[in-house]
Amino acid sequence: MTYRSEDQRAVTPQDRGRFPGFDVLDSVDVWDQVTAGVVLDRLALPGSLAFFTEGEASVAGPLLDLLLAQDREPRVPVLALIDARLAVGETDGWHYDDMPEDAEAWRKALAFLDQDARLRDEGRDFAHLTRDEQVSVVQAVQDLSSEGKSWHGWSATHVWSLWTRYACTAFYSHPWTWNEIGFPGPAYPRGYLNLGVNAREHWEISDTGTEDSNVDPVTFATRVERARNEHQRAVGEVGS
């Protein structure tokens, strides 16, 4: 098998997950081959970027890392996956009539974000801000979005939706994130036998209440609170 090396078993992004040992790639041999080809292609080492310029990538890279909390390796190569999509014009077809089509919208929005960064005290590029400073620049766009306001003449809601749509589509199409969330991925021709609340197939793994592969039976509410605090701290420290 060439799709992973020996030490790449049950990989999750940043080693975070609640299903230790669960590896959807263990089931590749029961997937139909057409699906296997499409999914395994996402594991290939990304080549050099084809769509984003160096300057754009220096903004898009940190932006995508922040949106998806990818703060260390192993990372899903979200920037490369989006770059590949935009390079071949693989969009959903529609675009808002107050915005250009997706490829141009991406380029311009990254330039706007860089402008916002330079408007701060020391006039530094987005790439040269600290992580927390970057968070606050991004959060400002989301704040405008939730207030229904405009950002550089565009609906902030539409920009936010553009970013999160592309980021999440790339991230949650990757087998490593399926390991993280306990989703088994392709299911043809195997299908499922055991349907129902708390029903599992023998190869599905229960949510063990663990995190970072250590036993950590923290309730969902507490975990969310912790994630929110972590997020707020980053936004708040810079904002104050």
Next chain:
Amino acid sequence: MRSNYRAIRSRNESAWLVPKDGTRTNHQLRTDMRRYQDDDEVDLVVVGAGAGGGVLTQRLARAGWRVLCLDAGPFWDPDTDWVSDERGAHTLYWTEPRQIGGADPVPLGSNNSGRGVGGSMVHYAGYTPRFHPSDFRTHSADGVGADWPISYADLKPFYELIEQELPVAGQDWPWGDAHSYPHHAHPVGGNGDIFLRGARAAGIEARVGPVAIANGRFGNRPHCIYRGFCLQGCKVNAKASPLITHIPDALAHGAEIRSDSMVTRVAVDDRTGAVTGVHYMRGGVEHVQRARAVAVCGYSIETPRLLLLSATARYPHGLGNEHDQLGRYLMVQGAPQTAGRFDDEIRMYKGPPPEVSSEHFYETDPAKPYKRGWSIQTVSPLPITWSEHVTAQGHWGAPLREYMRDYVHWATLGALCEYLPQADNRVTLADEKDRHGLPVAHFSYSQCENDKQLTKAATASMETILKAAGATEVMTIDRYAHLVGGARMAARAEDGVVDHAHRVFGVPNLYVVDGSTLPTQGSANPALTIMALAARAADRLIRHSRRGMTEAHAEA
């Protein structure tokens, strides 16, 4: 009502024409397909092989008509072309450029637009409810929407035929015109179980079904394997789409399906005012196909666009647009989606997303300030769609990851709210051009006050059900579902684009037979109704032609 398979097979053999050896496509049928020349004058060109065009083609081919159906997309083979993967289903959507605007723009593409033979039914969930009798007269009964020029009774026999041909599985249906289904209801998974449990506790009626997924073998089509990827194209051949329910029989009776052929305009002879065929692009080359009549079945965006693009000196505003009705009254259903968190593992990705539904709130409640209502159904988003639900709450970064990591604990319901038809919700041509150099469609959409009230009430009803089932947290995202209208059926040319027989007003041999002809949308998924309308339109054409009549003599 149970099925008589012999009777079904004698009018539509499709399910017996797919292979029984574990492969999903009858390649021999496609190889042996009849092929017309551009110069041949066929009896009918059908534009689009979806719910409307697929049924129309099959019915007329079986009646001996020379039918050619053109489709802009591929002639799918589920074995080689479709994947059991959310991201990989991108090729199933219509992704040619389109613009959206208005106060409440409606995303298209993956949400509601299909591509290729089978149309949007290739990636619809599979729900096939009937409309209620009240849907055909909302203006008379409730003072909103429009009255259809036909009644429920006119459509009922065709609902029954199509339900058997798909076939539809579900429990006995107590709402609207009460009826039963040809196949028994499927077992439900965690999500359906939560809905049934919550509805029971909240005193709301719910039923399993109705879904166009055979329960048991049907012809050579195998049983569902409950893998949960209905929206990504059914690789099993268990879920119905015209690709397997009507196209095989059409081919067996001499129809040609010409795929990868994008119709760019309907050809008109301005001296007579009649349609003479269609212009289409295939492999970068423009062709003209001659035909005695044309039926446009391109759905709510592309049908109005094509009729607008077909303007001539005689029809300067487009075909069927003498009264500025074309493209108007385009509807989408408000589809708020509410998820509830449970300590139990729900694993909503298992089993078909369409499991359980309720039409408890479908009809106008005189005690409420709003008119019409909504239905509630299980929807079971896969990870990418689920991430849209989570990001819509404003979550990003660490909280987004934490919510996503909790995926197996959430159950999700979706409502379909009957948003009202409005004249200004319409398709027009934009300045932007597509790769053929043709203006793209612009779709403007804005909600009215009644729409907003329905969304709010529907969301509250779903929260009630999920909380009654024990949810500790709920979250909702506002979405849209389905498209209908845009070339609506009306009694008079001043009010619509086609008459009760789907004839375009003012053009003698042009028809529209698809979802764009619906004057109202109810709270029902539209696929079954579009198919039933096509079966009805075909029935009329066949009856007249048997009596040697052309459209010029036939006045119903």
